[in-house]
Amino acid sequence: xxxxxxxxxxxxxxxxxxxxxxxxxxxxxxxxxxxxxxxxxxxxxxxxxxxxxxxxxxxxxxxxxxxxxxxxxxxxxxxxxxxxxxxxxxxxxxxxxxxxxxxxxxxxxxxxxxxxxxxxxxxxxxxxxxxxxxxxxxxxxxxxxxxxxxxxxxxxxxxxxxxxxxxxxxxxxxxxxxxxxxxxxxxxxxxxxxxxxxxxxxxxxxxxxxxxxxx
Amino acid sequence: xxxxxxxxxxxxxxxxxxxxxxxxxxxxxxxxxxxxxxxxxxxxxxxxxxxxxxxxxxxxxxxxxxxxxxxxxxxxxxxxxxxxxxxxxxxxxxxxxxxxxxxxxxxxxxxxxxxxxxxxxxxxxxxxxxxxxxxxxxxxxxxxxxxxxxxxxxxxxxxxxxxxxxxxxxxxxxxxxxxxxxxxxxxxxxxxxxxxxxxxxxxxxxxxxxxxxxxxxxxxxxxxxx
Numbered sequence: 001x002x003x004x005x006x007x008x009x010x011x012x013x014x015x016x017x018x019x020x021x022x023x024x025x026x027x028x029x030x031x032x033x034x035x036x037x038x039x040x041x042x043x044x045x046x047x048x049x050x051x052x053x054x055x056x057x058x059x060x061x062x063x064x065x066x067x068x069x070x071x072x073x074x075x076x077x078x079x080x081x082x083x084x085x086x087x088x089x090x091x092x093x094x095x096x097x098x099x100x101x102x103x104x105x106x107x108x109x110x111x112x113x114x115x116x117x118x119x120x121x122x123x124x125x126x127x128x129x130x131x132x133x134x135x136x137x138x139x140x141x142x143x144x145x146x147x148x149x150x151x152x153x154x155x156x157x158x159x160x161x162x163x164x165x166x167x168x169x170x171x172x173x174x175x176x177x178x179x180x181x182x183x184x185x186x187x188x189x190x191x192x193x194x195x196x197x198x199x200x201x202x203x204x205x206x207x208x209x210x211x212x213x214x215x
Numbered sequence: 216x217x218x219x220x221x222x223x224x225x226x227x228x229x230x231x232x233x234x235x236x237x238x239x240x241x242x243x244x245x246x247x248x249x250x251x252x253x254x255x256x257x258x259x260x261x262x263x264x265x266x267x268x269x270x271x272x273x274x275x276x277x278x279x280x281x282x283x284x285x286x287x288x289x290x291x292x293x294x295x296x297x298x299x300x301x302x303x304x305x306x307x308x309x310x311x312x313x314x315x316x317x318x319x320x321x322x323x324x325x326x327x328x329x330x331x332x333x334x335x336x337x338x339x340x341x342x343x344x345x346x347x348x349x350x351x352x353x354x355x356x357x358x359x360x361x362x363x364x365x366x367x368x369x370x371x372x373x374x375x376x377x378x379x380x381x382x383x384x385x386x387x388x389x390x391x392x393x394x395x396x397x398x399x400x401x402x403x404x405x406x407x408x409x410x411x412x413x414x415x416x417x418x419x420x421x422x423x424x425x426x427x428x429x430x431x432x433x434x435x436x437x438x439x440x441x
Contacts, residue, residue: 160287
């Protein structure tokens with residue numbers, strides 16, 4: 001059986017699993033963007049306990065493997081009575097993980113806008129929310145766009161980890177299929193190509209954004 | 216779950232857990248260190264290839280980078296694992312993992328090295344050439360020692376990422392930290408405690424690594440100022 005025949009036999013299932021992987025990555029990205037914003041605001045707040053809590057969140061989620069975080073969300077929370085499906089657990093776990101990285105990106109974006117601009121805007125009588133809306137955010141968004149894209153790519157690749165808690169993604173489907181067809185090498189290469197096709201355009205996009213923001 | 220005999224039993228088992236996880240942690244550290252060495256050597260070659268004047272070499276290196284950076288490491292590990300078997304090489308799981316993480320890490324580290332080499336002012340290389348140094352000598356004694364200092368934070372970030380990624384080797388039955396924890400869970404059903412300990416151990420390891428890197432960076436800066 002060559003790659004053509006194998007693709008013919010498996011493509012329906014692989015593409016369905018591919019769709020699940022995309023949903024997982026997108027859901028986790030949304031969770032990460034929202035939680036990450038909250039963590040970034042906490043990190044920049046005037047309250048010391050809030051700043052401390054945000055810092056601990058970031059250290060813990062960046063200092064432990066995503067796989068371990070998925071185990072804890074999926075298996076440990078089940079034990080204390082909070083039950084998720086493996087797919088939900090993966091989405092939440094990967095989202096909370098991404099939030100730690102995204103919060104640092106938000107923070108660097110907000111801090112990259114020179115203080116003098118904020119002071120100047122205030123000096124000509126702009127209100128605080130207007131300063132944020134018209135001066136800080138438009139510049140900050142341009143700065144954070146490329147790094148957020150990088151996180152999205154990592155997230156898309158990291159969804160493969162979800163297969164280890166049996167979430168029905170592309171990698172898990174690959175495992176099933178390789179035991180059906182007894183062609184593990186060919187199946188995994190096929191799946192590798194699919195991941196590449198998904199990630200490579202995103203990588204090119206991020207690089208384009210990086211070049212744009214630098215000039 | 217909260218009656219005292221169960222709690223007592225749990226506390227009695229704690230030394231056993233820590234013992235097993237400690238051995239797993241040593242394997243994790245060894246796997247990380249070995250893969251780091253492979254990644255650094257190969258990554259350095261890739262960085263030089265990308266910076267070289269030969270278009271072919273530079274193209275090969277770029278191709279390598281794109282492939283390894285746009286496919287999940289877990290998929291790469293599986294391809295390598297089954298690929299090696301396919302061509303008749305049977306390595307112990309940990310050997311395959313070292314190669315897999317090394318090959319993947321080389322793509323990341325080569326970018327760290329390349330951008331660090333780029334930060335060194337061209338004027339320095341030009342000055343070196345003008346006093347008669349060859350490209351290779353100028354690279355070795357002028358550019359690389361300085362670029363190395365610039366590369367330390369990137370290398371440290373990579374090492375921490377690698378340490379965490381080695382947890383994926385548990386899927387290929389490498390007896391590292393996460394694998395041991397999963398064994399303990401299926402043996403004793405103490406899910407919460409074991410995964411909590413697991414997270415703490417990883418956290419401690421990566422904090423130690425990042426502090427060590429920060430100290431090394433500081434020390435090298437002091438030397439520079441003298």
